[in-house]
Amino acid sequence: MPTFRKGFRVVANCALQSYVFGMSKRVVIYGASGFVGKGLASMLSSEGWEVMGVSRKGTGAAPGISKWTTPAEADLSDCDAVVNLSGEPIDQRWTEANKRAFHSSRVGVTNDIVQKISALAEEHRPKVLINASAVGYYGGRGDEILDEHAAHGAGYAADLCVEWENAAIKAEAFGVRVIRLRIGVVLGRGGRAFEKLMTVFKAGIGGRLGNGKQWTPWIHVDDLRRAIVFSLNHPELQGAVNGTAPYPETNASLSRKLAKAVHRWVFLPVPGWVLKLVFGGFGGALLEGQRALPSQLLKAGFEFRYGKLEDALQDLVHM
Numbered sequence: 001m002p003t004f005r006k007g008f009r010v011v012a013n014c015a016l017q018s019y020v021f022g023m024s025k026r027v028v029i030y031g032a033s034g035f036v037g038k039g040l041a042s043m044l045s046s047e048g049w050e051v052m053g054v055s056r057k058g059t060g061a062a063p064g065i066s067k068w069t070t071p072a073e074a075d076l077s078d079c080d081a082v083v084n085l086s087g088e089p090i091d092q093r094w095t096e097a098n099k100r101a102f103h104s105s106r107v108g109v110t111n112d113i114v115q116k117i118s119a120l121a122e123e124h125r126p127k128v129l130i131n132a133s134a135v136g137y138y139g140g141r142g143d144e145i146l147d148e149h150a151a152h153g154a155g156y157a158a159d160l161c162v163e164w165e166n167a168a169i170k171a172e173a174f175g176v177r178v179i180r181l182r183i184g185v186v187l188g189r190g191g192r193a194f195e196k197l198m199t200v201f202k203a204g205i206g207g208r209l210g211n212g213k214q215w216t217p218w219i220h221v222d223d224l225r226r227a228i229v230f231s232l233n234h235p236e237l238q239g240a241v242n243g244t245a246p247y248p249e250t251n252a253s254l255s256r257k258l259a260k261a262v263h264r265w266v267f268l269p270v271p272g273w274v275l276k277l278v279f280g281g282f283g284g285a286l287l288e289g290q291r292a293l294p295s296q297l298l299k300a301g302f303e304f305r306y307g308k309l310e311d312a313l314q315d316l317v318h319m
């Protein structure tokens with residue numbers, strides 16, 4: 001009899017869920033296997049979204065994803081939203097072969113998404129596309145304060161972001177609300193930037209890069225995921241949105257705060273020429289900064305949990 005009761009409870013639960021989730025919204029996440037995407041899927045599914053993940057392997061392990069597919073087979077028909085977080089990591093040498101991968105995983109994938117949307121009848125199209133971009137859009141801008149109205153900058157990374165965003169904007173012609181999320185350095189456990197910083201600072205060899213005056217627009221990964229969920233739920237948000245914390249740091253102050261958080265001294269600065277020698281074009285980008293502010297998110301009422309770097313480090317280093 002207890003088994004019968006248990007079975008009844010499961011059926012009743014499913015009925016309730018299908019009643020509630022019958023009206024649930026569907027979201028397709030490209031790059032769902034990545035650092036930001038993994039946690040985003042579980043956040044969305046816990047809010048009642050049905051989440052489909054897109055990965056080149058056609059499978060994955062992120063919690064909260066009900067179905068995986070490949071980019072070629074992804075079906076965007078009748079989904080409410082698409083989130084595109086695809087992108088070959090840019091923190092590697094900018095060789096011609098790598099540049100092709102940077103381009104195809106960003107501009108190429110975005111073009112494919114828009115192509116799929118364009119092939120759908122109006123009533124079956126997603127309502128919103130949240131497309132990753134990066135603060136590299138602004139190029140190197142010294143102390144200039146950069147909200148979303150600032151013009152794009154110059155150089156390889158800026159040109160790539162412009163092309164990436166222009167590919168996403170094309171979805172607007174099909175009635176889709178498009179958000180171009182200009183993401184800063186994402187700090188979170190398991191993230192490439194944070195883990196690298198932790199390795200060198202914990203070893204006591206972390207120091208500022210170049211003169212350290214360049215601004216680093218950072219964001220805690222939880223806030224970035226929350227900002228994506230917020231953007232899905234706020235139709236008034238549209239266009240460029242800076243995905244950065246409200247208090248960017250110069251590279252020198254970021255280095256000091258990181259060293260303090262792990263109880264080490266700040267080591268010698270890394271000269272700019274060494275960065276360029278070791279990392280090539282990417283080394284040059286590390287010496288450029290963007291004092292980006294999340295004006296659109298703040299205007300729309302988004303509340304950051306980790307607005308200040310000290311709060312983010314308190315959470316990430318001491319948790």
Ligand SMILES: NC(=O)c1ccc[n+]([C@@H]2O[C@H](COP(=O)([O-])OP(=O)(O)OC[C@H]3O[C@@H](n4cnc5c(N)ncnc54)[C@H](OP(=O)(O)O)[C@@H]3O)[C@@H](O)[C@H]2O)c1
Nearest residue numbers: 031033034035036055056085086087088105132134183186
């Ligand atoms: N993390 C940051 O600090 C940061 C800063 C600025 C901007 N962004 C942007 O934000 C997005 C998400 O960042 P993330 O840190 O989550 O990235 P990530 O962990 O590197 O994941 C990116 C995803 O893109 C897919 N991908 C990688 N290379 C690809 C290729 N050559 N072709 C097609 N797909 C490819 C991968 O999916 P599969 O292998 O499963 O196909 C991967 O899951 C990216 O577009 C990134 O450029 C990140």
